[in-house]
Amino acid sequence: MAKQVRLADVAKHAGVSLKTVSNVVHEYKHVAPEMRAKVQASIDQLGYRPNLTARRLVTGRTGMIALALPETDHPYFSTLADAVVKAAEKHGLRVLIEQTDGKVDRELAVLSDREAGLVDGVIFQPAMVTSLEIAEVQADTPVVLLGEAAMPLSIDHVMIDNVDASRASVEHLLKLGCKKIAFLGAVADDNAGATIRRLAGYQYALDRAGLILDPDLVLQVDSFSPSSAKKAVMEALSEGLEFDGLLCRDDRFAVAALQALREAGLSVPDDVAVIGWDDTELGRYSFPTVTTVSPDKSGIAELAVNMLIERINGQTGVGRHRLAPFSLVVRESAPD
Amino acid sequence: MAKQVRLADVAKHAGVSLKTVSNVVHEYKHVAPEMRAKVQASIDQLGYRPNLTARRLVTGRTGMIALALPETDHPYFSTLADAVVKAAEKHGLRVLIEQTDGKVDRELAVLSDREAGLVDGVIFQPAMVTSLEIAEVQADTPVVLLGEAAMPLSIDHVMIDNVDASRASVEHLLKLGCKKIAFLGAVADDNAGATIRRLAGYQYALDRAGLILDPDLVLQVDSFSPSSAKKAVMEALSEGLEFDGLLCRDDRFAVAALQALREAGLSVPDDVAVIGWDDTELGRYSFPTVTTVSPDKSGIAELAVNMLIERINGQTGVGRHRLAPFSLVVRESAPD
DNA sequence: CTGAAAGCGCTAACAG
DNA sequence: CTGTTAGCGCTTTCAG
Numbered sequence: 001m002a003k004q005v006r007l008a009d010v011a012k013h014a015g016v017s018l019k020t021v022s023n024v025v026h027e028y029k030h031v032a033p034e035m036r037a038k039v040q041a042s043i044d045q046l047g048y049r050p051n052l053t054a055r056r057l058v059t060g061r062t063g064m065i066a067l068a069l070p071e072t073d074h075p076y077f078s079t080l081a082d083a084v085v086k087a088a089e090k091h092g093l094r095v096l097i098e099q100t101d102g103k104v105d106r107e108l109a110v111l112s113d114r115e116a117g118l119v120d121g122v123i124f125q126p127a128m129v130t131s132l133e134i135a136e137v138q139a140d141t142p143v144v145l146l147g148e149a150a151m152p153l154s155i156d157h158v159m160i161d162n163v164d165a166s167r168a169s170v171e172h173l174l175k176l177g178c179k180k181i182a183f184l185g186a187v188a189d190d191n192a193g194a195t196i197r198r199l200a201g202y203q204y205a206l207d208r209a210g211l212i213l214d215p216d217l218v219l220q221v222d223s224f225s226p227s228s229a230k231k232a233v234m235e236a237l238s239e240g241l242e243f244d245g246l247l248c249r250d251d252r253f254a255v256a257a258l259q260a261l262r263e264a265g266l267s268v269p270d271d272v273a274v275i276g277w278d279d280t281e282l283g284r285y286s287f288p289t290v291t292t293v294s295p296d297k298s299g300i301a302e303l304a305v306n307m308l309i310e311r312i313n314g315q316t317g318v319g320r321h322r323l324a325p326f327s328l329v330v331r332e333s334a335p336d
Numbered sequence: 337m338a339k340q341v342r343l344a345d346v347a348k349h350a351g352v353s354l355k356t357v358s359n360v361v362h363e364y365k366h367v368a369p370e371m372r373a374k375v376q377a378s379i380d381q382l383g384y385r386p387n388l389t390a391r392r393l394v395t396g397r398t399g400m401i402a403l404a405l406p407e408t409d410h411p412y413f414s415t416l417a418d419a420v421v422k423a424a425e426k427h428g429l430r431v432l433i434e435q436t437d438g439k440v441d442r443e444l445a446v447l448s449d450r451e452a453g454l455v456d457g458v459i460f461q462p463a464m465v466t467s468l469e470i471a472e473v474q475a476d477t478p479v480v481l482l483g484e485a486a487m488p489l490s491i492d493h494v495m496i497d498n499v500d501a502s503r504a505s506v507e508h509l510l511k512l513g514c515k516k517i518a519f520l521g522a523v524a525d526d527n528a529g530a531t532i533r534r535l536a537g538y539q540y541a542l543d544r545a546g547l548i549l550d551p552d553l554v555l556q557v558d559s560f561s562p563s564s565a566k567k568a569v570m571e572a573l574s575e576g577l578e579f580d581g582l583l584c585r586d587d588r589f590a591v592a593a594l595q596a597l598r599e600a601g602l603s604v605p606d607d608v609a610v611i612g613w614d615d616t617e618l619g620r621y622s623f624p625t626v627t628t629v630s631p632d633k634s635g636i637a638e639l640a641v642n643m644l645i646e647r648i649n650g651q652t653g654v655g656r657h658r659l660a661p662f663s664l665v666v667r668e669s670a671p672d
Numbered sequence: 673c674t675g676a677a678a679g680c681g682c683t684a685a686c687a688g
Numbered sequence: 689c690t691g692t693t694a695g696c697g698c699t700t701t702c703a704g
Contacts, residue, residue, distance in 0.1 A: 004452060006681060017691045022683070030689055049452040053392045054681035057696045062389065073418040075411070075617070082409040085435060097433055099421060116340060116385040117697090226621060255621035262623065281411070285562060285591035287598065287623040342697060353675045358699070366673060390697035393680050453681090 005048045014042040025050060056117070064094045065308060066119040068110040070102040070127035071224075075280035076250065076297075077125075080146075083301035084123060091309055093120075102127040102224070111137040121308045127192050142311035144304045148194035155319040156307045160295045160326040162194060166201025167208075168328055169247050169275045169293055174209050176273050176334060178245030181206070184253050185221035185232050198249055198277075217243060226256035233260035244272055245334075251276040251283045254290050258333070273334040288332030299324040341384045350378035361386060392453070400430045401644060402455040404446040406438040406463035407560075411616035412586065413461075416482075419637035420459060427645055429456075438463040438560070447473040457644045463528050478647035480640045484530035491655040492643045496631045496662040498530060502537025503544075504664055505583050505611045505629055510545050512609050512670060514581030517542070520589050521557035521568055534585055534613075553579060562592035569596035580608055581670075587612040587619045590626050594669070609670040624668030635660040 010021045016039060023031050024039040031039075042048075056062050067084050069077045085095045096119055100106040107129040110122060125146040126134065134145070135152035144156045151157040173181050183202050186195050203213050219236055222228040229252070237260065248254040254276030261268055268274050268288055276283050276292040283290030303322050330336055346357045352375060359367050360375040367375075378384075392398050403420050405413045421431045432455055436442040443465040446458060461482040462470065470481070471488035480492045487493040509517050519538050522531050539549050555572055558564040565588070573596065584590040590612030597604055604610050604624055612619050612628040619626030639658050666672055 004681085007683095008681080018682085019684090019691060020689090023690085026683095032689075035690090049449065051393075051453045051681050053389055053398065053453040054696090055683075056389045057387075057393050057681080057698090058683045060696080072421070073414045078409045078414040082435070085408070094432070096430070099418070113385065117387045117389040226617070252617070252621075258623070259621055281562070281588070282618060282621065285588075285595055285618065286621060287594070340697085343699095344697080354698085355676090355700085356674060359674090362699095368673075371674095387697050390680090391699075393682090393697080394699045396680080 004051065005046045007048070007050075010039065010042050010046055010048045013046060014039045060117075062117065062120050063092065064096050064119045065305075066096045066098055066110070066122045066124075068098045068100055068107070068122060068124040070100055070125065072097055072099050075252070075282055076278040079280065080125075080297050080301065083297045084305060087298070087301040087305040091305065093305070093309075100127065104128045104133075108133065108137065111139050111143065113139050113141045121312045123304050123308055128189065142308055144308045144311070146300065146304060147192055148197050149192045151319070151321070153319050156311065156321075157319060158300050158303045158307070158322045158324060160300070160324050162197035163201035163204065165277075165293045165295075165326045165328075166198040166247065167205040168201075170202050170205035170245075171209075172291070172328060172330075173245035173247065173273055173275065173334060174205070176245070176269070178273055179211075180214070180217065180243040181245035181247060182217040182219060182236070182241070182243035184229060184246055184248045184257055185219040187221050187224055187249070190224075195249060198247075202247060216241060221253070224252075226252040229253040230256040230260045233257045234264070237261075237264045237266075246272055246274045248274065248276045251278045251280045251290060251292055253277075254292070254333070255282050255286045258286055258288070258290070268333050269335060275328075275334050279329050283331070283333075286333075291331045291334035292329050294327050294329045296325045296327075340387065341382045343384070343386075346375065346378050346382055346384050349382055350375045396453075398453065398456050399428065400432050400455045401641075401648075402432045402434055402446070402458045402460075404434045404436055404443070404458060404460045406436055406461065408433055408435050411588070411618055412614040415616065416461075416633050416637065419633045420641060423634070423637040423641040427641065429641070429645075436463065440464045440469075444469065444473065447475050447479065449475050449477045452477075457648045459640050459644055464525065478644055480644045480647070482636065482640060483528055484533050485528045487655070487657070489655050492647065492657075493655060494636050494639045494643070494658045494660060496636070496660050498533035499537040499540065501613075501629045501631075501662045501664075502534040502583065503541040504537075506538050506541035506581075507545075508627070508664060508666070508670060509581035509583065509609055509611065510541070512581070512605070514609055515547075516550070516553065516579045517581035517583060518553040518555060518572075518577070518579040520565060520582055520584045520593055521555035523557050523560055523585070526560075531585060534583075538583060552577060557589070560586075560588075562588040565589040566592040566596045569593045570600070573597075573600045573602075582608055582610045584610065584612045587614045587616045587626060587628055589613075590628070590669070591618050591622045594622055594624070594626070604669050605671060611664075611670050615665050619667065619669075622669075627667045627670035628665050630663050630665045632661045632663075 007018055007021050011018050021039055024036050088095050107126055110124055121142040123144050126149050131152045145151050146158055148159055148162050206213050219232045221232045254274055266272055276290045279292045279294035283292050343354055343357050347354050357375055360372050424431050443462055446460055457478040459480050462485055467488045481487050482494055484495055484498050542549050555568045557568045590610055602608055612626045615628045615630035619628050
């Protein structure tokens with residue numbers, strides 16, 4: 001590494017004090033224009049770049065926030081990450097993206113900030129950790145939680161109304177004339193609560209329509225991977241399970257289901273209407289294209305970033321709970 | 337922020353010197369076991385966490401590298417990012433992901449490190465910037481380049497052999513019996529050179545088979561978005577262009593093409609065989625599933641991270657140029 | 673094997 | 689409006 005140009009070097013070169021250079025760098029108002037020009041010339045000439053690390057040490061602020069996600073290589077999470085980066089950028093904040101791989105210990109590590117001073121705050125979407133575990137860890141870094149878990153009341157939290165989204169989806173299927181609507185799927189070890197809330201809305205809509213929930217229609221899936229979902233659908237079909245509507249917990253499950261149904265000789269939407277979740281690119285170029293619950297990802301990101309910034313700025317008090325909007329994007333797999 | 341526990345606090349609590357605590361934290365060999373135990377007890381009791389910023393200031397190392405990509409919300413780049421994060425993790429390095437949005441000025445900003453000391457090095461996949469512009473900016477942060485651009489000889493670089501991958505794809509189509517193979521597509525303002533190399537391989541394979549390249553078969557596309565690609569295919573089809581094979585510059589273009597062909601009443605692979613690029617999830621759940629060029633993303637990531645670490649550790653000399661392997665994943669859209 | 677002292681480069685009081 | 693001074697928390701010589 002070439003020897004770094006320091007503030008002091010610029011000051012000496014320009015023949016002024018450190019503070020004056022600092023004022024120029026920070027674009028403070030009260031600097032004589034000619035002084036400013038002289039200092040700027042020295043800065044350019046020497047190629048001075050402020051050392052962020054040093055600045056951080058003294059200000060205590062890093063200008064970075066962390067975004068902890070179960071999986072970054074995932075169509076929903078990568079879109080969400082993009083939205084968070086853009087929202088943070090508006091406030092001059094950089095985002096350090098961390099992947100927890102849906103492992104409890106890595107999720108816990110995010111909260112118990114093993115290393116201090118890396119980031120000013122954390123936006124965290126848990127997958128495995130329970131609200132109890134979250135509440136037990138008291139980090140001194142501000143945290144905003146994302147997603148559907150039953151969150152501890154003490155921490156800020158942003159989500160969409162999953163129960164209502166699920167209800168709207170089921171009602172859409174009902175309106176299409178579906179009589180037997182299955183749910184794909186309940187994932188083993190999913191503690192994030194998404195499934196529970198989505199199932200609640202599913203049950204609620206069924207109830208309202210005077211239908212009873214048949215537990216067999218709630219398909220169990222081994223993991224969050226599309227291949228597990230495909231396997232679950234194929235097994236259900238080969239066991240003779242019948243359904244004419246299928247609500248999927250995400251788009252990956254939906255496209256995997258499409259593939260399973262096709263291989264079984266079933267037509268979508270004629271034999272089975274399918275609805276996905278997340279509104280990812282996967283469902284825009286599948287065949288048929290997928291009707292899907294579309295969470296307002298930018299809305300979620302902005303709410304989360306704003307709440308986090310308020311906390312970083314010292315806001316105290318109990319956790320706030322915000323709902324971001326969603327819509328149902330209607331495509332071929334479950335048309336109007 | 338709660339008052340931080342410092343090294344000095346631990347030292348006082350344990351009744352030893354700063355250096356001793358530091359030795360324990362760093363797990364140096366030569367510390368008496370009982371001393372180590374005593375200090376560790378104090379660390380745990382006080383909840384001490386080393387302040388990374390302070391450490392950085394003195395060591396000059398940040399333990400972070402940046403990964404600059406045109407677009408993070410993209411199936412290929414998000415998989416690649418994941419691979420880089422995992423490769424970096426093995427060396428105790430964290431990754432700060434930056435999105436350039438394919439804008440020249442943002443790409444240049446990555447190279448001219450406006451802020452010093454944030455990261456120890458940068459892995460950069462350019463999209464718009466030319467090799468000339470890259471060569472002109474002399475950053476003092478080590479850089480490794482990714483992707484297909486005609487890279488400056490002075491900088492380390494990792495890519496797959498695009499010419500050969502393209503050749504292999506075309507030969508696969510030829511073996512299937514395709515007579516008129518189109519290429520989707522040439523994107524306006526694409527300076528990264530991917531298109532040129534892929535076209536070169538396309539032409540080479542055609543030549544070898546004794547076919548001549550018909551310029552009309554190289555479809556022009558307005559942007560990298562799938563919708564542009566779909567539009568290009570639809571227009572070509574409506575203008576009466578005929579082809580029985582289609583090599584696409586990425587999987588997004590491939591699934592968009594699938595949709596366009598289907599809407600035009602053409603069957604894949606019977607009427608047109610389609611090959612994509614990148615081996616993303618998009619092509620695994622499309623209908624039909626997509627035959628695709630699969631770059632070894634982990635291989636690329638590991639090569640890049642290793643080369644970057646060598647540079648960070650002071651290695652000098654001209655740019656090294658490494659090729660990562662690829663394979664052709666055969667699926668339904670262009671079967672064996 | 674342990675302790676004291678000297679900064680890393682920057683910012684923020686506080687004088688001038 | 690500009691200059692001086694004292695640290696931020698840590699690592700690292702260099703003596704003991």
